[in-house]
Amino acid sequence: MTPSTELQRPNIKTALPGPKSQEIIDADAQYVTPSYPRPDYKLVADHASGVWITDPDGNVFLDCNAGVAVCSTGHCHPEIVAAIQKQVTELIHLCGTDFYYRHMPELGKKLNEICPIEGPTKTHFANSGAEAVETALKLAMYHTRRQKFISFFGSFHGRTLGALSLTSSRKAQRLGFMRQALDVVHIPYPNKFRHFVTDKPTDEATVTRDVINWIEKKLFQTTTPPEEVAGIVLEVVQGEGGYIPAPTAFVRELRRICDEHGIMLIIDEVQSGMGRTGKMFALDHHPGIKADIMCMAKGLGSGMPIGACTARADIMDWHKGAHASTFGGNPVALTAALKTIELLQGGLVDNSRKVGAYLEAGLNRLKDKYDCIGDVRGLGMMLGVEFVTDKASLTPAPELRDAIEMACFNRGLIILGCGANSIRWSPPLILAREHVDVALEIFDEAIAASI
Numbered sequence: 001m002t003p004s005t006e007l008q009r010p011n012i013k014t015a016l017p018g019p020k021s022q023e024i025i026d027a028d029a030q031y032v033t034p035s036y037p038r039p040d041y042k043l044v045a046d047h048a049s050g051v052w053i054t055d056p057d058g059n060v061f062l063d064c065n066a067g068v069a070v071c072s073t074g075h076c077h078p079e080i081v082a083a084i085q086k087q088v089t090e091l092i093h094l095c096g097t098d099f100y101y102r103h104m105p106e107l108g109k110k111l112n113e114i115c116p117i118e119g120p121t122k123t124h125f126a127n128s129g130a131e132a133v134e135t136a137l138k139l140a141m142y143h144t145r146r147q148k149f150i151s152f153f154g155s156f157h158g159r160t161l162g163a164l165s166l167t168s169s170r171k172a173q174r175l176g177f178m179r180q181a182l183d184v185v186h187i188p189y190p191n192k193f194r195h196f197v198t199d200k201p202t203d204e205a206t207v208t209r210d211v212i213n214w215i216e217k218k219l220f221q222t223t224t225p226p227e228e229v230a231g232i233v234l235e236v237v238q239g240e241g242g243y244i245p246a247p248t249a250f251v252r253e254l255r256r257i258c259d260e261h262g263i264m265l266i267i268d269e270v271q272s273g274m275g276r277t278g279k280m281f282a283l284d285h286h287p288g289i290k291a292d293i294m295c296m297a298k299g300l301g302s303g304m305p306i307g308a309c310t311a312r313a314d315i316m317d318w319h320k321g322a323h324a325s326t327f328g329g330n331p332v333a334l335t336a337a338l339k340t341i342e343l344l345q346g347g348l349v350d351n352s353r354k355v356g357a358y359l360e361a362g363l364n365r366l367k368d369k370y371d372c373i374g375d376v377r378g379l380g381m382m383l384g385v386e387f388v389t390d391k392a393s394l395t396p397a398p399e400l401r402d403a404i405e406m407a408c409f410n411r412g413l414i415i416l417g418c419g420a421n422s423i424r425w426s427p428p429l430i431l432a433r434e435h436v437d438v439a440l441e442i443f444d445e446a447i448a449a450s451i
């Protein structure tokens, strides 16, 4: 599929939110849980197409968030819509945990082809990222007969109790839920822009060495004997924590540690997978390094709810009845996933790499222009911009980040924060250079208006 090159600009006609949007926001406040972590700005969607979202008041926004990295093929891609429409006339549900249909082995086979896992794989289908992570945790415990996990500060793996035990990107996610359900120990993420001790930039070799030493010389010698560790769970590009890529040397060292101690290397590609980083998976940026177990969701179904946990076939050795889900692997969601992968392989992964590089170059120009941009980082169309008070001190500037997010919204550009003081760019992978030019122009204006 050729990405759309139609040049269009956002069109904001009312004060935001407009009157019809405000009605929905008010009803939401009355009837919907207040626990959703919505940003300060209030986007109400009426319909969307490609990279454009229209609100109920007719305002049109350029979407550089893609429903939090989900609408990988853009909103309502015609081929996705057609595939879903055909499928709903044929089979909507049967419960793949008790019966059979072609879509499960078809997508399982496809994931076997594309996942960076050694040897043949098997897949368990779920409905969300958190469920895919739960599957990975249960499988690792079952296979190793061990109970402990290692996770990273800043990580996000979901909000169900098992996944929440891994998650540590914000206090709000944990507050009120008391002890963690699983035995998880958290360690620093190898962030070369902020070394976990100095909070200052360092190099990949240093931060790799320091985190690996923490594992081997501290954890393994004290609270967390390696022979009791079922899995280490890694986001190869940390998502909610700030769009931070892990160094290749670090990922390789984790693989070594897992091999030495029979620990499962669980790679969470829920946010970084499905072409987002300019390769099918973020782990593909680290040649030769394979996962034991992988989690996918978000971009896999172009917006249909789906999660998948794919593992080495010899690891997925659990007994009948050990794990299943009524809706997981629903034929409509699987149809969307099969079509999504076809579109990704048909050009969108390449587009993510090429247009992502173009966007990154533009963001780096803004970094040179503004003292408040401390770091631009990421891969493909998974790019983070970290805001600071100034380049000399690199003091985090969360309020400035929030102000820029709002200023972008008011000008019709949808971007979202991540980490304490960063903005993430996670556009639909159909984004074209012309869209990038418009987005960068608005981002530039928003920064200028907010400093």
Ligand SMILES: Cc1ncc(COP(=O)(O)O)c(C=O)c1O
Pocket (backbone or CB within 6 Å): 128, 129, 130, 131, 133, 156, 157, 158, 159, 235, 239, 240, 268, 269, 270, 271, 272, 297, 298
């Ligand atoms: C890396 C990662 N894992 C897991 C999840 C949880 O996915 P879900 O919200 O579909 O449960 C997320 C969601 O943001 C994520 O980014």
